[in-house]
Amino acid sequence: MTRNPEPTRRLTTVGFVALGAVVLSSGVALADPSESQARERYEELQEELSVLNEAYNTAEEDHAAAEEELEELQEQLEEAQEALDDRSERISRIVQSSYTNDSGGGFGIFFGGDADSALQNIADVDFISAGQREMLSDYVVDVDHSEELYNAAQATEEEAAEALTAAEEAMTQGESALDEQAEVLERLGGVDPTASQASTADAGSSGGTAAVSSDVQAVLDFARAQIGKPYVWGGTGPDGYDCSGLTQAAWAQAGVSLPRTTYDQVNAGTSVSRDQLQPGDLLFFYSASAPSHVGIYSGNGMMVHGSNPSKPLEEIDLASYWDSVFTGAVRPG
Secondary structure, eight states: OOOOOOHHHHHHHHHHHHHHHHHHHHOOOOSSOOHHHHHHHHHHHHHHHHHHHHHHHHHHHHHHHHHHHHHHHHHHHHHHHHHHHHHHHHHHHHHHHHHHTOTTSOGGGGGSSOHHHHHHHHHHSTTSOHHHHHHHHHHHHHHHHHHHHHHHHHHHHHHHHHHHHHHHHHHHHHHHHHHHHHHHHHHTTTOOTTOOBOOTTTTTSOOSSSOOOHHHHHHHHHHHHTTTSOBOTTOBSSSOBOHHHHHHHHHHTTTOOOOSSHHHHTTSSEEEOGGGOOTTOEEEESOSSSOSEEEEEEETTEEEEOOOTTSOOEEEEOTTHHHHTEEEEEEOO
16 A cells, blocks of 8 residues: 655644634633624534544544554565665675685775765675675665665654644544533523424435435435434444544445545535535535535435534434535535
8 A cells, every 4th residue: 555645634634623722712701691692602613513523533534544554664664674684694795705805904994984885895896796796786775775664654653643643632622612512502591503403294204306316215214324323523333423424324325435524525426506406415514625514415405414422413404504504515426
């Protein structure tokens, strides 16, 4: 497996974590906030939690990829070291031969500088055969290769540690945001301004005016079967999901492999407008270019999703809050 560096993604991860910190620091509760102020703060925290969860997911992906790359580099390094050790034994015999045949007593000049210079000095001696010169040259290449692998492994290990730290910071900030959101919800009398539950008539229906394909029906059936399960940071099932974990698992029922994060899922299909939505479409929120939340359109203006750890996976009406922060939709497949 060859992994291409992703500096942009790493900067994105750090940037979103930083954004979370800024939003948190600005959330100083007023002594007696009005209902409108409390509603506004609750909605701000809803968006922040989405951003932090996707920052967590991205950091976790970076960490896993770095760990995989590190394991591969370590295997390559072990193989390179074995080859180097084998060639070192042969080089030792060449050096011993050089000393034995050195009638001028100049053996010491071979090692007056660094290893590469010494090997070049030996290679320049007339009594070294062409084959031995080639072996010496290969040895230098092996040394350089081993050093490169070692340095790459060290850098990758640092990247893995940084990604893990970013994930932990995102989760810590998310927990603080959840605590504040719970306090704000209490001020609102327990009425969640972002919630709009599905009616009895709508919930569980196939949704939409047109019949859906068997693949889409499988997606909807799976998504609805998860309703009531907990929202879990970084959750990919089967006991709990986050928003993009749910969409990924649901579309897998139709044989479609979606990327892990909302930032990538938004590019995993054909873009559709709000008035052209069909059941099964992915709905994205808060940002058109880097959305931090996603749900599955279930028809009749409804969506199945998970919003944050304070509530389970649910089917809700898009009207009001979610329509106000809707930024785009994608049809997978």
